Amino acid sequence: MQFEPIYTHGKLTIPKIELNLDSNPTVGIITDLKRKQLLMDQLVDHTQYHLFRVQQGEYMNLRVEELITFLIGVTERTDRVTTLINYFGLSEERKVKIKNLNSSRRMYVTLLRVFFAHQPTLVLEEPYFYLEEEDRRHFKRILDDLAKEKQILILTSNLEDAMISCDSIYRLNEAGFHQVDIRDTEEEEQNVQEPDPSNITLQKIYTKKNDKVILFNPPEIDYIESLNGSILVHVGGESFVCALTLSELEQRLLNFGFFRCHRSYIVNLQKVREIITWTKNSYSLRLNTGEDAVVPLSRSKLQELKVHLNI
DSSP states (O other), rough: OOOOOOOEEEEEEEEEEEOOOTTOOOOEEEHHHHHHHHHHHHHTOOOEEEEEEETTTOOSBBBHHHHHHHHHHHHOOOHHHHHHHHHOOOOOGTTTTTSSSSSHHHHHHHHHGGGGOSSSSSEEEEETTOHHHHHHHEEEEHHHHHHHSSSSEEEESHHHHHHHHHHEEEEEEEEEEEEEOOOOOOOOOOOOOOOTTTTTOOOOOOHHHHHEEEOGGGGOEEEEEEEEEHHHEEEEEEEESSSSSSSHHHHTTGGGGGEEETEEEEEEHHHHHHHHEEEEEEEEEEESSOOEEEEEEEEGHHHHHHHHOOO
């Protein structure tokens, strides 16, 4: 899959992008609304892509069973209606009109069109954004099954939504197009000393932004991320470049309640609101910040985290 560069008022908005979906059947791109639309627009005239846009609706006056029957008919599938309704987890709603479903269930039913797509590649804009937890899990299962036969590209503004299903994730913004490291590995550095509760010291974290030197107290920091060779300190929805390595920051912040939750992330445990389990090997942490940030959690770190949090 290839995207051509786009300039807006002489400024590069979309760089040239080449994605290899063969080795990564489900890919996510985290970006803003404008860039999502520009990417989707480049794929409109390509017959190998099925595009799902977040604003598209469904036949609101049809019952769920009638819609599934209609989709089977127009796509000439051989599935039985009852079999698919059970597979989709819609048995209780089969006689309900789509307009009478709650907003999450209505969006979930709308998303089911991708199941019937004949194209080899599915491109989905914000598939999880309007879904509640149960519907997210239902749709993740469906996408996981589809990924066995199709290639999937998810465009979203939310890291958590990308992490639910994607094998690899990229971030597209004014800084360019970069891969986000979400790989789960047990090859963590083992040289970091255990924190000493009796040795709390004053510590400032040195960062730079727009040629300005900015110092942060550790409690101000939400999380720290390694991205494309740079170390980013996230505070209140903004990111600041730091010259230290993750290992150096981990050592400095040991006595301030920080935890190396992933090979590319350090998180302030005081900001952790929820541990999210997507599968038995897939976890993330939702933080209690203004941006409602989500960071990956390595499965090898789960038990250690529980000890730190006394759970």
